[in-house]
Amino acid sequence: MKLENLLYEKFGYAAFRAGQKEIIQDLLSGKNVVAMLPTGGGKSVCYQIPGYIMDGLVIVVSPLLSLMEDQVNQLRLIGEKRVAAFNSFRTMEEKKEVLRNIEAYKFIFASPEMLQSPFFLQALKRVKVSLFVVDEAHCISQWGFDFRPDYQKLQHAVRQLGNPAVLALTATATKKILQDIIDSLGLSDTALHFHSIDRPNIAIQVEGIDTLEEKKMRLLSYVKELQGPGIIYCSSRFWSEALAEGLRAEGVEGVSHYHGGMEQEERMLIQQQFINNQLRVISCTSAFGMGINKSNVRYVIHFHYPANIESYLQEIGRAGRDGKDSIAVLLLSGADHDLPVSIIQDELPDQKRVAYFFSLLKKSLLQRDTISFADAEYIGIAAGLHEQHWRFIRYQLEELGAVQDGCILVSALSSEIQQIINDKVLDRLNNKYEKLQAMRNWLQTLTCRREAFLRLFHDKKQKQPKNCCDICGIDVTDYKQIQKEKSMPVYEWKTELQLLLGMKRRWDYE
């Protein structure tokens, strides 16, 4: 009763959505919660309501700066002023100001990297933290082992902040990933809220194609025929641009590309235009998607397939959030199989480079007594390590206790440690190759793709959809654009003029 009142008072909603109330009650009763909720299912309510009831501060860990800014703005819109994002968008003065008045805040958003900063943690220790939220918690499992190791270190932050209740939220997780999250955060007394990941309104199609030319033609005909808006996923920046350009050259309007190599401003603009229906098609790498709250995406086409089935689930899951019929098409040709292997190989340092790095470290240690992380990173670059490789090695050294006060200890140079690191690299590679193999096996499935797919997530088909998968049979015409020459709407003269001059596009009004 009290919870509903608060919900209405703060958010204007009359009733909770599925799962929200149970999550809130578990948190209030002192449990940790790991929950999978569909996107747009009101994740923020799950921590904001308990936040208002509990007397201390709420920390929200978020993977992307733009997500943080978004959430801060949304809170401000409902009148909450005691909120701040603590990240590199802020100047040093602004950050100091926030920390000086830390008592005045209710919600602080931060990246996992920020939560490793002693400067930040010390200030947080002055106040009571009552809730620690990890948003998009699958990142712990997806990124934490090598790409962003600070995701694996969140449990240290939780402990330092006096073990507040932890809420881990995600929209896409297998049971294995949920377990990874629990293990990594070191949670006990945890309530699991798991919902089926089956999305019966998304038809799944895999299409074998012989040549690259043919694949481009298939893509073009899909983009021309399917009802939009749609997303095209590629595995390289190059192809995301090339496909967008190719489609435009063929007369497709409202196409843009998106990848991590673009300027932040441009990325935000394109994302916004897509959400506001000013763009019809986005050709992109995996950089696009997280935090995209768009309900009416009608198709997702994979021009290249991702290296694991979890990413595939995430990517096709961006279609049909409104529950309406949508389709996921994967275009597969023999030449596609080498790319994910190469990408995986690049993710971790090979033995030769590790050995070279340690030999350089040894040499350097003869000249001075200690090696700071900054020096070691520099040495790493000289040894041909990528930034990501260096961070992986650093994380392993930290775990092995071979570092102290931001410096590498002499003990790190033992051949034993080098061996352990090489073993860890092999572990991770094997793990990634296994996931890739699972993805490939699924591509070869001869039985219902949805069933095979759900099995990998320990899940089951709820009921047989009319359009299930290419093996059960899909009527693609169901997803084609309705020809509406007759019903072309007529707007008032101002709008028609804008349409004529290309200032607006017709689908802005549909």
Next chain:
DNA sequence: CGTTTAATATGTATATATTAAACGGTGCCATACT
């Protein structure tokens, strides 16, 4: 595998052609409190 970049070959040298090697995808941070 396809594409880009770097290295080599040519040979009055310059600038282009040819060949070999490298690369490919996700993002945060960098401060300095008492």
